[in-house]
Amino acid sequence: MVLSAKVVSLALILLCYTGQAPRTGQATARLEFRLAEMEPAEGLEEAAIEKTGEKVYLHKEIIINNQDIVEARAVESSWSRDFEIEIVFSNRGAEKMARISLANTGKRLAIIVDGKVISAPFLRGQIADKAQISGAFTKEAAEELASKIKSK
Numbered sequence: 001m002v003l004s005a006k007v008v009s010l011a012l013i014l015l016c017y018t019g020q021a022p023r024t025g026q027a028t029a030r031l032e033f034r035l036a037e038m039e040p041a042e043g044l045e046e047a048a049i050e051k052t053g054e055k056v057y058l059h060k061e062i063i064i065n066n067q068d069i070v071e072a073r074a075v076e077s078s079w080s081r082d083f084e085i086e087i088v089f090s091n092r093g094a095e096k097m098a099r100i101s102l103a104n105t106g107k108r109l110a111i112i113v114d115g116k117v118i119s120a121p122f123l124r125g126q127i128a129d130k131a132q133i134s135g136a137f138t139k140e141a142a143e144e145l146a147s148k149i150k151s152k
Contacts, residue, residue, distance in 0.1 A: 029113050029148035033064035035100070036110040036120045047110070047117045056120045058110055063100050068093025072149040074142035075132075083142035085133040085149065094129040101127040113145075 036056040037044055044057035071088040089097055101109070101123050110120040111133065137145070 028066060029145065030115065031064070031066050031069070031149050032062045032110075032112040033097075034062055034110045034112060035059040035104060036108040036117075038108065049117045049120055054120075056108060056110060056117060058112075058117070063096055063109075064089070064093055066149065068096065069149060072146040074137070074139060074146050083137040083139050085137070085142055085146045087131050087133065087149070089129050089131070097127045097129075097131070101125070 036047075036058050038056065040046060040057050044059060046055060047058050048055055068090050069087055070090045070093075071086075073086055074083050075086045077084050102125075105123050105125055107123055108120040109123050111118050133145075
C-alpha cells in the first residue's frame with residue numbers, strides 16, 4: 001500500500017495523563033493503540049477510561065506500540081495554551097495506522113499508556129504518519145510523556 005506524502009494527522013484526546021517517572025533512569029511508557037467497542041462482546045476485554053470511568057471493550061490486537069514510533073515530542077497546541085505530544089510513526093506504523101484507521105472510521109481507538117486506557121476517541125478519518133495526543137498538558141508534563149514514549 002503506497003501512502004501519500006501528505007501528512008494526515010488526528011488529535012487524539014488524552015485526559016491529563018499524570019503518571020510521573022524519575023527523570024534519571026526513566027522507564028519507557030508502554031504505549032498501545034487498540035480498537036475499542038462501546039458494547040461488550042465475546043473476545044473483548046472490559047476496561048475503564050481513566051478520569052471518566054467510562055467503560056470500553058478492547059480488542060486484543062495491538063495496532064500500534066512503541067516500536068511503531070520514531071519520534072515523540074512536546075509541541076505547543078495550535079488551539080489552546082496547552083501542550084500536545086506529536087507522535088511520528090515509522091513507515092511500518094504509518095502503514096498500519098492508515099489501513100486500520102480507514103477501515104474503522106467511526107469506531108473508537110483506545111490509547112493505552114502503561115496498561116491504563118487514557119482515552120478512546122472516535123476515528124474521524126485516515127491517520128497516516130503523524131498524530132497528536134492533546135489534553136491539559138503543561139510543557140513539562142508533555143515533554144516527560146514524550147520522552148517516556150520514545151525511550152526504547
